[in-house]
Amino acid sequence: MLPSLLIIDDFLSDPLAARKAALALDYDPNNKHGNYPGHISTQPLEIQGLDERVSATIGAPVTAAAGTSHGHCRVTLKGDKGRSGVHIDPAFYSGILYLSLPENCKGGTEFFRHKRTGLERVPNDPLAITKAGYSDINALIEDVVNRDTLHKAKWERTMLIPMRFNRLILFSPWLFHNSGAAFGTSPETGRLVHLMFFANAKR
Known part of the structure; x- marks a missing residue:
């Protein structure tokens, strides 16, 4: 079974070089094609050996997920707003590498429980989906995620993984x-x- 959450501090051997490369990327506002706040880089930032290291860490072979912003960087400034809130990712596994300097780090990544259903994730078991009151996974995603994404009162925050320079969360x-x-x-x-969206390399 894949781990639900992993935190790896001091992930890169030279995080300042990665940060410098990330800041040098182009963040053209016209490149925005998602519901996220802020701006995403037009090109990815390659991290040598990333797939192999993540594969070894989670115990499953992974590769970049097609059609996602895997490897791209995102800059979000105070006041930036997105068109969605609580969400799930279109991937086999996700990762976020924090590249903000220690003196600037705030917040992090938040995880939630959906109050109405009591769910903290989309179940991957058909029986659990039925038990939650849905005919299939798409019906659950539509009613829970898509319907309530921007309604803060519908969610209870269960955990905050604090942002830390050179911290990777998987x-x-x-x-x-x-x-x-x-x-x-x-x-x-x-x-x-730095955003990571992995596909299962076995498929």
Whole structure:
């Protein structure tokens, strides 16, 4: 069974070089094609050996998930708003590497329980989906995630993984989650992260 959540501190051997490379990427506002707050890089930031290291860590072979922003960086500044809130990811496994400097780090990544159903994730077992009152997984996602994504009162925060420079969190994309508070007035002082969306390499 895959671990639901892992935290790896001091992930990169040279995080300042990765941060410098991330800040040098282009964050064209016209490149935005999602519901997230902030701006995403037009090109990915390659991390040598990433797939192999994550595969060894979670005990399953992974590769970049097609059609996602895997490997891209995102900058979110104070006041930036998105068109969604609590969500799940279209992937086999997810990861976020924090690249904001220690003196700027705030918030992190939040995880939630859906109050009406009591669920903390989309179940991967058909029996659990039926027990939750849904005919199939798509009906559950539509009624819980898509319907209530922006309604804060519908969710209870269960956990905050604090942002820490060079901290990688790896987690099941089916967990209900959202990015923490945005901050800063420039890319150098804002919320800077490297995004990871993995597919199962066995498929």
